[in-house]
Amino acid sequence: MNVVFLGATKGIGRAVARKLAxxxxxxxxxxxxxxxxxxxxxxxxxxxxxVPATIPCxxxxxxxxxxxxxxxxxxxxxxxxxVVTAGLFGTQDxxxxxxxxxxxxLTADFTNTVHVCEASxxxxxxAGGGTLCVxxxxxxxxxxxxxxxxxxxxxGLSFYLEGLDLKYRDAGLKTVLIKPGFIKTGMTExxxxxxxxxxxxxxxxxxxxxxxxxxxxxxxxxxxxFVMLAICSLPKFxxxxxxx
Ligand SMILES: NC(=O)c1ccc[n+]([C@@H]2O[C@H](COP(=O)([O-])OP(=O)(O)OC[C@H]3O[C@@H](n4cnc5c(N)ncnc54)[C@H](OP(=O)(O)O)[C@@H]3O)[C@@H](O)[C@H]2O)c1
Numbered sequence: 001m002n003v004v005f006l007g008a009t010k011g012i013g014r015a016v017a018r019k020l021a022x023x024x025x026x027x028x029x030x031x032x033x034x035x036x037x038x039x040x041x042x043x044x045x046x047x048x049x050x051v052p053a054t055i056p057c058x059x060x061x062x063x064x065x066x067x068x069x070x071x072x073x074x075x076x077x078x079x080x081x082x083v084v085t086a087g088l089f090g091t092q093d094x095x096x097x098x099x100x101x102x103x104x105x106l107t108a109d110f111t112n113t114v115h116v117c118e119a120s121x122x123x124x125x126x127a128g129g130g131t132l133c134v135x136x137x138x139x140x141x142x143x144x145x146x147x148x149x150x151x152x153x154x155x156g157l158s159f160y161l162e163g164l165d166l167k168y169r170d171a172g173l174k175t176v177l178i179k180p181g182f183i184k185t186g187m188t189e190x191x192x193x194x195x196x197x198x199x200x201x202x203x204x205x206x207x208x209x210x211x212x213x214x215x216x217x218x219x220x221x222x223x224x225x226f227v228m229l230a231i232c233s234l235p236k237f238x239x240x241x242x243x244x
Contacts, residue, residue, distance in 0.1 A: 001025045001080040004072040006057060006116060008044075009036045011185030012135060012207070013085030015200035019208045021049025028072035030057040031086065052076060059086050059108045062115055069119050081131040081211055082120040084113060089187045095149040102149060109153035114160055121164060121173055129172020133211045134161055138179050138219065141228045146244055165216055174214035178207055181224035194244075196223050 003020060005027050007013035020027060021044035029037045029044075029051055037054035044051050053075035057068030073079055088108040095102045117132060124130035139147045140154030158177060165175035182188060182197040203220040210218040219225040234242075 002076040002078055003027045004030065004069065004076065004079055004082045004120070006030045006059070006068075006082075006084045007086030007135075008083075009033070009040050011085070011187060012180060012183055012200045012203065013083075014040065015204035016083065016085060016207050017044055017049075018047055019204045021045070021047040024048050024050075026050045026052060026076060028053045028055065028075050030055045030068045030072055032056065032058040032060075059088075059112050059116070060104060062112055065112065065115050066119050069116075069123065073123060079124065079127065079130060081133060082116075082124065083211065084116055084132075084134045087113070087135060087187075089150055091191070092146050092149060105150060106153050109150070110156045110160075113157055117161070117164065117175075121168060121175075125168060125171050125173050129174075131174045131176060131211055131214055132164070133176040133178060133207070135178045135180060136161065138181050138224050138228050141179070142232045142234075142239075144231075144239070144244060145242070162217070176210050176215055177217045178210060179217065179219045179224065179228075181219070181221060181227070196221060196227065 003025055005017055008017035008029050009031050017027060027044060027049055029041055031037050034054055034056050041051035041054050053072060055068045055071045057064045088105045090101050090105045095105060113134065117134060120132055124132060136158040137154040139151035140158045143151055161175050161177040180203060182194050183203060184197060184199050198221060206218065206220045
C-alpha cells in the first residue's frame with residue numbers, strides 16, 4: 001500500500017507504521033519535527049518499508065495541512081490510505097485550569113483533525129477511492145468526570161468520522177474509526193493504569209487489519225466494545241457518583 005501517515009513518530013502510530021513497513025508498504029511521513037520524521041523513516045526502512053518523503057505538518061497550524069498532503073501525494077504518486085494517529089492529551093484538571101492547553105487539545109484532536117480528514121477525503125475520492133483511518137478514543141463514547149474535556153474532542157471526532165463514512169462509503173471512501181482503550185504510551189505516562197491496559201505493539205495488528213478490511217468502527221483491544229457498552233448503559237445518577 002501507499003500510505004500517508006500523520007503521527008508515526010511515537011506511541012500507537014509508531015507501532016502501526018512499523019507493521020506496515022514490515023510488509024513493504026510505502027509510507028510518506030508527515031509530522032511536526034522533520035528530524036524526528038527522518039529518524040522514524042530510517043527505522044521503517046530498516047524493517048523493509050520505503051519512505052519516499054518526510055514532510056512538515058503541525059496539527060496545531062491549519063495552514064500546514066494542505067501543503068503537507070499535496071507534497072505527500074506528489075511523493076507517493078498514488079495513495080491507498082491516509083492514517084492519522086497524531087493527537088494531544090491533557091488531564092481533566094489541567095484542561096479545566098489552562099485555557100491555552102484546552103484550546104490546543106480541542107484544536108488538535110477535533111478541529112484540525114477534521115481539516116486533515118476533509119482534505120484527505122477529497123483527494124482520495126477524486127482518485128477513485130481509498131481508506132482514511134483515524135484514531136479517536138473510547139473516551140468519546142460517554143462523558144466521565146475525569147475526562148470529559150479530552151473526551152468531548154474525541155466524541156466530536158467520532159461523530160464526524162461516522163458521518164463521513166455514511167456519506168462517502170459508496171463513493172469509494174472507507175472511513176475507519178479506531179477507538180483505543182487505555183494504551184501505555186508517552187501520552188498516558190503517569191496516569192493510573194486501568195484494567196485491560198496494554199501496549200501499542202499489542203493493538204497495532206488489529207489496527208492494520210481494520211485498515212485492510214475497511215472496518216467502520218474498531219475498538220482496540222476488542223474487549224473495550226463491551227466495557228463501553230456497559231459504561232454507556234449506566235444511568236446518569238450512577239455516573240455522578242463514580243470517580244473514574
Ligand atoms: N494512549 C492511549 O491510551 C490512547 C487511548 C485512546 C486514544 N488515543 C489516541 O491515539 C492517538 C495516539 O496516541 P498515543 O498514545 O500514541 O500518543 P503519543 O505517544 O503521545 O503520540 C502522539 C503522536 O501525535 C503527534 N503529534 C502530537 N502533536 C502534534 C502536532 N501538533 N502536529 C503533528 N503531530 C503531532 C506526535 O508527534 P511528535 O513526535 O512530534 O510529538 C506523536 O507522533 C491520539 O489521537 C490519542 O488521542 C490514545
